Amino acid sequence: LVLLSVICCPQNYPLYIRSVPTENELKFHYTVHTSLDVVDEKISAMGKALVDQRELYLGLLYPTEDYKVYGYVTNSKVKFVMVVDSSNTALRDNEIRSMFRKLHNSYTDIMCNPFYNPGDRIHSRAFDNMVNSMMMQVC
């Protein structure tokens, strides 16, 4: 029921978009784009505190009647956004957290790849597989 997963760089352009191609993806893209504002809000709100104290998982950013948007931001301001179908009530917060954690880990692995230039779009097959499995598994 994860409809869309997006990884955005600190400059707020997407590095990776993976969606379940069932619905109008454009709508989701727009949703994610707007939710980035929410993410920035949350980041800046805690700007006073040290970055270390800031929780990476931002939680529910933006609920609508159809879906929910969850956010996660790394210490380097790389944002992960996930759009989840609202109909799934079984998807708990912890599960979302774990999914973000997995995303983060995979993203770190990509970063370790010397052939990857930060800021490039992510084309890693392993990463794709991981995201697919994660999104499908939830469904």
Place this chain on the structure above:
Amino acid sequence: MRGGGSSSSAEPGCKMEGLTLSEAEQRYYCDLFSYCDTESTKKVASNGRVLELFRAAQLPNDVVMQIMELCGATRLGYFGRSQFYIALKLVAVAQSGLPLRVESLNTVKDLPLPRFVVSKNEQESRHTALYSSDADNPASYSGVIPPPPGRIQVKKGSVSHDAVQQRTSTDQQESTSPVVSPQQSPPTSPHTWRKHNRHPSGGNNERPLAGPGPFWAPFSEAQPGSSTSSDPIWSGHSPPPHQENWVSFADTPPTSAILAMHPASVQDQTTVRTVASAATTNEIRRQSSSYDDPWKITDEQRQYYVNQFKTIQPDLNGFIPGSAAKEFFTKSKLPILELSHIWELSDFDKDGALTLDEFCAAFHLVVARKNGYDLPEKLPESLMPKLIDLEDSTVIPVISEVGEQTGEVGYSSSPAEAPPSKSPSMPSLNQTWPELNQSSEQWETFSERSSSSQTLTQFDSNIAPADPDTAIVHPVPIRMTPSKIHMQEMELKRTGSDHANPTSPLLVKPPDLSEENKMSSSVKFTAGNTVNGYSSSDSYASDPEQIGSTVTRQRSHSGTSPDNTAPPPPPPRPHPSHSRSSSLDMNRSFSVTPGQQQAGVVAYPPAVPPRPQPSQGAGPHVHRPVDAEGLIAHTSTSPQQIPEQPNFADFSQFEAFAVSGVNKEEEDEIEMHSEVLQVEKATDSASSLRVAKADGRVEDKAPANVPTSAGKGTTPLAPPPKPIRRRLKSEDELRPEAEEHTQKTGVIAAVLASQPSIPRSVGKDKKAIQASIRRNKETNTVLARLNSELQQQLKDVLEERISLEVQLEQLRPFSHL
């Protein structure tokens, strides 16, 4: 490989297996070879002039392919001299209309020379067309790994057999020949792709040969067509379609595919063309099952990789940082995306650096990729980083049905060859490996293991063997008396880490004993120190002890413990003063008593029920003897009167005996008095009695005692026993007993002596009696307390004794050893 065959001197070592060429043929062939051998490498790539030549032969493409297969160039990937000659001969054979057979090479006599009549353009076009369909492109595989000589694709009986022979020869030939142009740029890949196309078919087949048929069909169709059309067709078969088709080619391991095209592959292709693909795939698969894991690294390859690793990182156990690896692999000119994927596959522990194993795996993948093999989704098992206790052979996932890994596919890699061969990509292996998906979990689990073991390997050297000497000292407190514990602690402090087995009592006991002795000795010293004032009393104590023992023997109190005669020495007390408040009171009381006769200053706890002293009533006027009698009577009655306090009785007896013992030494009367003393349990009274005895002896004793008591000064009755106890504790029980007795008697005597003399006047008897009563009560309480303390000490000493006995028993067997 060289030697034999044609004897043309102009041709260096042209050994033609099973090929006899006539002089003219030889010359012709040689010229042709030279013509085709544009690069003068003694090898002729299937591209270029060879194909032109073959095109010029005006033979149908399939025939050409057959020829190439037969001559073994497909297997090799290029035309060696022998292959070339064979090919030419076959061309001649074909042109003669004879069926293409290897035997025909030699059987057909008087074969006209192959005719190559084509225009240049045609040649080129044909060349390309041929190229497209040529299964035999002797690719200038700058591959690192030549095809395995052992690879045998028996497609057609004798032909294959001979082809095998040729293949082997070509293989050998090829193995000796270095790979060309390792840095071949991708643009040449199309050629090599085609070669690889053959390779897969010819080599190890793990993938179904589903594609070749349809793949080749269009080619065969195309080729007969206009040669020009073949170009677009061929160009149309750019990598993706090749990949698709090659997917179907269950195939030679990338290593083998890298270099040469197997003749078998040529055969495969021909068979594919002619035979149903299913059959071939089955056949191929069957054959492939005998092959090794296609991803396995041969020794030569590995050696080469290791050498390359060394150029970057001299330490074989070290890492290659990501940046260096990036530079290195970028040289292979693979697209960054692919390199990135290769990295993801090979960097097993995801640390951004490559170990030797990871590097080899990456290198291998690069090589494979350069040769046209698509990268797998998961790292092949044989490429996984070496584990500690797992070998490649032992790790056989489901994927590799060729898990035998026995027959090494003779990758005669040429380590000297430049790294990533620029052979074009090979058909994708992914889709052709259906088991890949199955093994994904295996690989994942395996990856977990390997990653863990990876970490193990990395930390292997760091795992220092557990120091057996670092015995964790675990003090085992032997629950004993507090003194015991104290001793144990001291022992532990001393012995420290000597205890390998903390629970071993043996280890503990001896130090215990020693500690005990040490302690006791120290205590002795302390006791000795504290007994400063008691030393004098000791002498007195000794006597009373003996006397007391005798006296106690005389009197046996039912309630008394067997220790009447010799109360066990009390355990050594760390401090001379009594911990109990009563002792302080006693100290005070006794300090006071010397000064005051009736000093009942200290309010003793009413622990001692007032003992009826009928004798006392009559005592005062009875003078001392009366008193003594009373006391004696008291003594006799005391045990019965105070049955609940047998200890008291004991103590009183003891003291009385002690006192009596003292007296005995000197006077019997004194003994009586001591008895009285004991009975009364009031040293005051005893002393008073003794004093009141109005005996010179008593007086003698008294002054004698007085000075001792004076000498003791504030030394109370209670403390004196303590040094006795300590001494008893440290020494044998017997010895201190005497001392104790003497001490106690001495103390008692001192107390007695310290007591002021009771006026002997009858008129003051009542007062004296009352005073004596009071004093007796006081002494009663004091003695009661003293008794309880001594009893406690007795218990402690008993426990010690038991423990010592146990230790002794434990040591006994060792003493026998």
